[in-house]
Amino acid sequence: MDSQQFKDAATSAIDEIVRYYDTIGDRRVVSNVEPGYLKKILPDGPPEEGEPWADIQKDIETKIIPGLTHWQSPNFMAFFPASSSFPGMLGELYSSAFTAPAFNWICSPAVTELETVVLDWLAKLLHLPDCYLSTSHGGGVIQGSASEAIVTTMVAARDKYLRETTSHLTGMELEDAIAHKRSKMVALGSDQAHSSTQKAAQIAGVRYRSIPASKEDGLSMTGAGLEEVLKQCKVQGLEPFYITTTLGTTATCAVDDFASIASTLAEYAPPDAPGEIWAHVDAAYAGAALVCPEYQHLTASFQHFHSFDMNMHKWLLTNFDASCLFVKKRKDLIDALSIMPSYLRNEFSDSGLVTDYRDWQIPLGRRFRSLKIWFVLRTYGVKGLQEHIRKHVSLGEGFASLVKSRPDLFKILAGPSFALTVFNIVSPGGGEKEENALSREVYELVNSRGEIYITSSVVAGSYVIRVVSANPKAEEKYLRKAFDILVATTEEVRDGKSK
Ligand code: PLP
Numbered sequence: 001m002d003s004q005q006f007k008d009a010a011t012s013a014i015d016e017i018v019r020y021y022d023t024i025g026d027r028r029v030v031s032n033v034e035p036g037y038l039k040k041i042l043p044d045g046p047p048e049e050g051e052p053w054a055d056i057q058k059d060i061e062t063k064i065i066p067g068l069t070h071w072q073s074p075n076f077m078a079f080f081p082a083s084s085s086f087p088g089m090l091g092e093l094y095s096s097a098f099t100a101p102a103f104n105w106i107c108s109p110a111v112t113e114l115e116t117v118v119l120d121w122l123a124k125l126l127h128l129p130d131c132y133l134s135t136s137h138g139g140g141v142i143q144g145s146a147s148e149a150i151v152t153t154m155v156a157a158r159d160k161y162l163r164e165t166t167s168h169l170t171g172m173e174l175e176d177a178i179a180h181k182r183s184k185m186v187a188l189g190s191d192q193a194h195s196s197t198q199k200a201a202q203i204a205g206v207r208y209r210s211i212p213a214s215k216e217d218g219l220s221m222t223g224a225g226l227e228e229v230l231k232q233c234k235v236q237g238l239e240p241f242y243i244t245t246t247l248g249t250t251a252t253c254a255v256d257d258f259a260s261i262a263s264t265l266a267e268y269a270p271p272d273a274p275g276e277i278w279a280h281v282d283a284a285y286a287g288a289a290l291v292c293p294e295y296q297h298l299t300a301s302f303q304h305f306h307s308f309d310m311n312m313h314k315w316l317l318t319n320f321d322a323s324c325l326f327v328k329k330r331k332d333l334i335d336a337l338s339i340m341p342s343y344l345r346n347e348f349s350d351s352g353l354v355t356d357y358r359d360w361q362i363p364l365g366r367r368f369r370s371l372k373i374w375f376v377l378r379t380y381g382v383k384g385l386q387e388h389i390r391k392h393v394s395l396g397e398g399f400a401s402l403v404k405s406r407p408d409l410f411k412i413l414a415g416p417s418f419a420l421t422v423f424n425i426v427s428p429g430g431g432e433k434e435e436n437a438l439s440r441e442v443y444e445l446v447n448s449r450g451e452i453y454i455t456s457s458v459v460a461g462s463y464v465i466r467v468v469s470a471n472p473k474a475e476e477k478y479l480r481k482a483f484d485i486l487v488a489t490t491e492e493v494r495d496g497k498s499k
Contacts, residue, residue: 001053009053016060017089021072025473028450029075033067069453074473077482078455080250080285080314080420083472087379088319091372101365105354106346108368112355115142115370121377123326125385126287126310127296129303132326134355140326141333141360142369146284147196149309149325152333152362154187154200154242157278157306159336161185161241164274182206186233189244190221192254194282197244207238215460218414219252221245223260230268240268242278245305247298248286251457251466252414252422255286255298262304271304278332279305284323286418288315289393291385306332315392315419315470316385318376322369327360334359388472392419395469395479402483409490411435413462419470424462425490436463441493442486452482 001009041063071082102111119140123132132138143149166177186207189197193210201208211229213219226243233240243265245256261279269276281287281302287310289295302308309325312318327333338359340349348354358364380388396419403410403423414422425442427434440463443456455466465486469479 005053009057012053012057016057020065024070024073025075025478027065027070027073029073030069030447030450030453031067032450038063038067072472073453074471074475074478075452075482076471077467077469077479078453080468081470081472082313082320083315083317083470084319085317085376085379085472087375088317088372091369091375092319095368095371098368100368102368103358103364103366104344104346104349104356106348109354111366111368111370112357114368114374115357116140116355118370118373118377119324119326122312122324122373125377125382126290127293127299128290128308128326129299131303131328132308134330137330138326138328139330139355139360140324141357142366142373143309143323143325143361144321145323146194146282146309146311147199148362149307149323150196150244150280150282151200151203152325152337152360153278153280153307153309153327154197154204154206155362156327156332156336157242157280158182158185158204158206160278160332161239161275163335165239167274181239184237184239186238186240187242187244188226188229188240188277190225190246190249190256192219192221192249192251193244193246194250194284197282206241209233209238209240213249213254217257219249219254219459221256221261223257223262223264226261226264227268230264239275240277241275242280244280244282247281247283248289248418250285251459251464253286253417253420254414258298258301258305262301266304278307281305281308283308283310285311285314288312289389289418291316291382292389303328312373312376315389316376317380317388317472318372322373324373330360337361392470392474395419395474395476396421398476399467399469399479399483402480406487409487409494413459413464419468421467421469422457422459422464423467424464425493428494432462438490438493438497439463439465442489445493446485446489449485451485452478454482 070076072084100108102108105112116134120133123140130136162178162181166174169177186209187201188209188211190213191210192213198208209229211221211225214222214225230240245261247255265277265279307327309323312322312324313320349356357366396416400416400421403412409426410423411426412423424435425438427438443465447453457464457466
């Protein structure tokens with residue numbers, strides 16, 4: 001493809017993408033293809049001769065789009081959003097045009113330097129304490145996902161803990177102590193924390209223990225709950241070294257009690273002393289709300305924590321992937337993840353004057369992801385992003401009011417919180433078992449019809465339906481439609497049951 005052919009193909013592709021976005025609400029939101037559908041309609045191998053772009057592009061509408069679930073549709077109210085925007089797409093376009101796996105500063109100084117600048121902007125925008133800024137001992141780095149941020153920080157925490165608690169030993173004694181400690185080390189998270197902490201423990205080769213969230217405190221983890229588990233660990237000879245706290249849990253958007261957790265941690269293992277527990281804040285989705293001053297009190301205790309991560313790609317209009325990890329001490333990441341083979345050495349790295357982000361992450365190569373964040377922050381501005389969040393929070397409140405207006409059909413179990421409403425279906429005869437069965441049936445029927453897409457979860461024994469009003473195209477009329485569908489389907493299922 002030469003430059004002119006690229007220009008024509010790109011124009012045609014952008015026209016198609018704009019049409020797709022303009023009509024996305026008219027498509028069935030969730031794909032209903034059969035597993036293996038694509039293999040049946042694609043040839044067994046690539047063509048012998050190259051094909052013109054026009055032929056390739058035709059297959060987007062006929063073969064690919066039928067197999068897409070339309071996350072950008074206003075009828076998508078499932079999981080958490082993966083919001084995209086046109087400025088975000090332009091960032092991706094330039095990023096791929098400048099393709100460079102910029103692992104070291106010299107591999108493309110702009111890739112590193114823009115990342116440092118925009119993540120400092122973001123840290124200030126989210127009201128993180130100054131210790132997370134690059135001008136202090138901390139700094140931010142873009143990861144692929146919140147899960148990756150947890151594995152990365154857990155590995156740094158593991159090595160820091162081992163280094164600090166065995167620093168008095170040498171030789172075989174040191175090796176034995178490390179082997180013994182590794183078998184006793186335990187990562188913690190609440191029973192409402194995302195499964196990525198358990199997975200990270202599996203990858204890092206350490207144990208995992210969950211802390212029961214407090215039902216009285218809206219399923220938040222508290223300092224008291226943590227203390228119980230720390231005591232149990234002590235009795236069992238286990239060594240806690242890492243904890244994930246959550247700002248906006250996946251099931252209900254609960255917020256852990258950061259202040260009481262910080263004081264329990266300080267009591268158990270004094271901060272900045274050898275053997276302290278690394279506390280991470282997972283704000284994958286709800287962290288976006290920190291752009292609004294009314295949520296910023298939530299960061300009040302973060303100077304006592306070690307790392308914080310939020311996904312710009314969930315609720316802040318930045319195309320997947322852009323998970324923004326901030327650490328209080330960048331040295332902790334670098335100590336664990338820096339390896340300096342001769343082929344990666346260069347005068348700039350040796351000078352100590354530049355950042356080499358390969359030492360802050362698991363992979364070596366990295367994409368130019370800060371461009372899309374830069375474009376989004378500049379296009380919307382602080383005010384635009386605040387309006388975006390507030391609109392969705394207000395839509396969530398409106399949806400929850402509709403749900404509350406039918407106590408004969410629905411019961412709210414959590415929220416509305418950060419644009420998430422969690423509820424179940426009321427059984428006329430009462431009883432948790434019946435309600436769980438009814439909620440499941442309604443949920444499955446709604447999704448099978450494909451007019452809207454929602455998710456379910458099991459929370460404290462109850463089968464619940466989750467509706468998220470944070471899609472970039474969300475509007476009151478779509479949430480009203482979702483409510484009407486839920487009412488009609490609930491009545492249909494309950495009538496069927498009563499016959
Ligand atoms: N943490 C929380 C609270 C989440 O809700 C999710 C996913 O929704 C994750 C972590 C995992 O996110 P990722 O896909 O970025 O790894």
